[in-house]
Amino acid sequence: MKILLDRPGNAYDMFELISAEVKENPLNPEIEANKSVPPTAEEVEKQLAWAVACSKLLKRPDEPPEVNVKFPDLMDDLMLYEWAGVSFGRSEAYRLYLSIKSFSETLPPEVERLRFFGIIKTRGLPYYIIEGLNPDDEEGIDEMQQEGRSGANKFTYWVTQSVETNSWTKLPNVTMAQIVAARKFKKYMSGNLDAPISSFPPFPGNESNYLRSQIALICGATSVSPAGYFELNEDDDPPTVKLAEAETLNETFPKTAQELKEPDAWVHHEIELNALGRCTALPEQLDDNGDPIEPDEPVEVAPPLKGIEPEQWAFRVSPGGSGEHPASLVVARSLVFPGAMAIAAARRFVNIYVGYGMVYSATTYSPPLPGALQTEWVPGEDEEPLVETEDVRTDPTPPKEEGEEDED
Amino acid sequence: MELHNIHKICPLSGFTLNIEEISGLEVAMLQRKREENLPGKLLFWGKIFGTTQDYLVVLYIDSSDEFPVKKYYYCTTSDYTLRAVPQLSTEYESQAEGIALQFTGDPSFMAYNGEEPEEPVDPDDPDAPPPKEVFREVHRLSFIIKQIDHDCSVIPRGALVVDATKKVIFNNYYTGLSYHTSAELRAFSHFRFPENPQGIAAMKKPGIIKADFLDCITKDVPTEMWTVCHNSSGTASYIRNLYWEGYNFYAMIGTSEYGGAYFGTGVPNLDLAFML
Numbered sequence: 001m002k003i004l005l006d007r008p009g010n011a012y013d014m015f016e017l018i019s020a021e022v023k024e025n026p027l028n029p030e031i032e033a034n035k036s037v038p039p040t041a042e043e044v045e046k047q048l049a050w051a052v053a054c055s056k057l058l059k060r061p062d063e064p065p066e067v068n069v070k071f072p073d074l075m076d077d078l079m080l081y082e083w084a085g086v087s088f089g090r091s092e093a094y095r096l097y098l099s100i101k102s103f104s105e106t107l108p109p110e111v112e113r114l115r116f117f118g119i120i121k122t123r124g125l126p127y128y129i130i131e132g133l134n135p136d137d138e139e140g141i142d143e144m145q146q147e148g149r150s151g152a153n154k155f156t157y158w159v160t161q162s163v164e165t166n167s168w169t170k171l172p173n174v175t176m177a178q179i180v181a182a183r184k185f186k187k188y189m190s191g192n193l194d195a196p197i198s199s200f201p202p203f204p205g206n207e208s209n210y211l212r213s214q215i216a217l218i219c220g221a222t223s224v225s226p227a228g229y230f231e232l233n234e235d236d237d238p239p240t241v242k243l244a245e246a247e248t249l250n251e252t253f254p255k256t257a258q259e260l261k262e263p264d265a266w267v268h269h270e271i272e273l274n275a276l277g278r279c280t281a282l283p284e285q286l287d288d289n290g291d292p293i294e295p296d297e298p299v300e301v302a303p304p305l306k307g308i309e310p311e312q313w314a315f316r317v318s319p320g321g322s323g324e325h326p327a328s329l330v331v332a333r334s335l336v337f338p339g340a341m342a343i344a345a346a347r348r349f350v351n352i353y354v355g356y357g358m359v360y361s362a363t364t365y366s367p368p369l370p371g372a373l374q375t376e377w378v379p380g381e382d383e384e385p386l387v388e389t390e391d392v393r394t395d396p397t398p399p400k401e402e403g404e405e406d407e408d
Numbered sequence: 409m410e411l412h413n414i415h416k417i418c419p420l421s422g423f424t425l426n427i428e429e430i431s432g433l434e435v436a437m438l439q440r441k442r443e444e445n446l447p448g449k450l451l452f453w454g455k456i457f458g459t460t461q462d463y464l465v466v467l468y469i470d471s472s473d474e475f476p477v478k479k480y481y482y483c484t485t486s487d488y489t490l491r492a493v494p495q496l497s498t499e500y501e502s503q504a505e506g507i508a509l510q511f512t513g514d515p516s517f518m519a520y521n522g523e524e525p526e527e528p529v530d531p532d533d534p535d536a537p538p539p540k541e542v543f544r545e546v547h548r549l550s551f552i553i554k555q556i557d558h559d560c561s562v563i564p565r566g567a568l569v570v571d572a573t574k575k576v577i578f579n580n581y582y583t584g585l586s587y588h589t590s591a592e593l594r595a596f597s598h599f600r601f602p603e604n605p606q607g608i609a610a611m612k613k614p615g616i617i618k619a620d621f622l623d624c625i626t627k628d629v630p631t632e633m634w635t636v637c638h639n640s641s642g643t644a645s646y647i648r649n650l651y652w653e654g655y656n657f658y659a660m661i662g663t664s665e666y667g668g669a670y671f672g673t674g675v676p677n678l679d680l681a682f683m684l
């Protein structure tokens with residue numbers, strides 16, 4: 001029947017193929033009759049569950065919710081992403097927007113605003129990540145191990161792997177040791193937040209800590225914005241970064257694509273993590289007399305609002321070529337963290353990350369060698385060598401007891 | 409994959425082409441098809457990122473031979489004219505293999521060993537000497553495209569069949585994979601002339617060939633470089649390659665629609681063994 005209907009050029013060859021298939025399945029006439037195979041129960045369950053969850057997202061709420069925390073206007077940002085060549089699928093992106101919006105209604109007002117950080121891909125399902133100011137209490141944090149809201153833990157991150165179930169998991173705060181360790185190896189994430197990370201040197205934490213460390217590294221190294229958007233707040237000591245005043249913004253912006261194409265038009269608005277894993281200097285340690293202890297090798301902290309290194313970024317103008325006009329978008333693509341992008345157009349900019357979370361290095365990775373063996377302790381010149389104390393010998397005969405003891 | 413289906417791969421890859429690139433490619437593909445009178449299919453193959461500009465690569469499949477023959481065309485994002493990717497001599501191939509830097513985006517770039525960049529030549533000047541025959545980025549591009557395609561090009565089982573004249577053709581009656589088979593790697597094979605001895609022998613047997621003759625992707629070493637999962641709605645199967653980070657393939661469950669594309673830097677992930 002199929003051959004008669006289709007009339008292909010090589011009808012005889014096609015007939016041979018179909019006839020062979022029919023001969024293979026003599027009891028299953030469905031294939032020849034071109035009926036589709038019914039879906040399995042598992043397939044039906046999964047697809048139905050997805051559809052039900054999505055329709056909940058799409059359902060209009062009875063009363064308008066309170067807006068405590070500003071959610072990102074993803075639909076507007078999507079246009080910027082698409083010019084940069086980044087897209088998550090338009091209808092999927094709309095569902096993501098709904099999910100972020102309904103999640104923002106459950107957050108405390110200290111979070112202030114949410115930003116879509118991007119996706120980190122894994123060996124399983126990818127993590128969709130959103131960022132907001134850290135609402136956690138700072139009590140009980142050991143400043144020597146972990147920074148608080150003034151440093152690396154300024155933001156807190158929530159992740160989800162399935163946009164429609166609307167369950168965003170909060171990632172734990174990051175410690176200095178985790179950042180330092182995360183820089184020393186590269187591992188794909190498995191897609192399960194509780195999975196252990198088997199690496200050398202050993203990573204102090206599981207996959208959720210590793211994910212948080214990678215996000216901190218990416219955020220520190222690739223959060224760039226057009227110069228003039230943020231300015232230093234001289235009132236704080238050390239000066240912090242804040243959004244520029246409205247008048248200054250109106251004077252500086254909108255910038256043309258020609259200006260934004262140059263590397264000196266961009267600055268980092270987040271401080272990059274230094275070798276110790278910190279954005280701010282270590283707190284002063286006082287010794288017994290109350291005098292500050294100077295560390296042997298002080299590690300510098302990067303200054304705020306640093307200009308970008310031109311070799312680490314590639315710039316594109318979209319639309320470019322013959323379609324270029326002064327209000328064209330400029331996309332800055334990071335060469336150090338491939339997948340990190342900053343897109344600026346006239347008065348707006350966004351930062352987005354799509355990738356596996358890895359750094360690009362021109363040389364191949366080789367694991368660090370194990371540490372040197374510790375040498376035996378050798379006594380100093382004037383000290384006596386250690387002498388093993390004599391074994392304490394006790395008389396094994398039991399003392400005379402009045403009553404008997406039951407022993408189990 | 410078909411250019412108009414590019415939005416199907418976005419949820420998987422995160423990357424896509426912007427309007428300018430799609431519009432430029434549509435024009436370029438039609439022009440190339442008619443200028444060279446190509447009867448086969450022109451598909452979008454992938455995008456390779458460079459520091460100054462990107463390369464867009466188009467694949468042409470010619471089904472007139474015993475096995476579909478592939479030919480590649482490339483263009484840069486500044487000039488949407490498709491040019492054929494050059495054939496390489498063995499000397500150029502070994503030179504290309506040794507380079508692990510990112511692409512610059514300039515096809516005539518040749519200063520790989522710290523050589524002097526050549527003087528820009530005015531193309532309209534009749535006295536200008538022709539460009540030197542030396543290893544350039546376009547040769548490296550050609551090598552990388554062939555490598556990626558050899559290692560990554562995927563096709564679902566049953567989409568390519570051997571017909572009665574011993575010719576390998578696309579199966580017109582391919583109905584797609586089922587929900588369960590699409591979640592397994594062994595339902596997918598490499599879209600290249602088979603390299604496994606059983607496959608080559610199977611193709612020569614008389615009669616209709618029902619055995620799988622293509623190389624299955626599970627036979628690659630290490631198998632863990634391929635990941636397969638369903639999308640959240642359970643309607644498509646997504647495959648990714650971790651050695652060539654950026655190769656993405658999708659197959660819709662129950663229908664004959666599938667396609668793959670590469671969005672990446674063109675540099676393989678040589679640290680794969682440490683990252684798994």
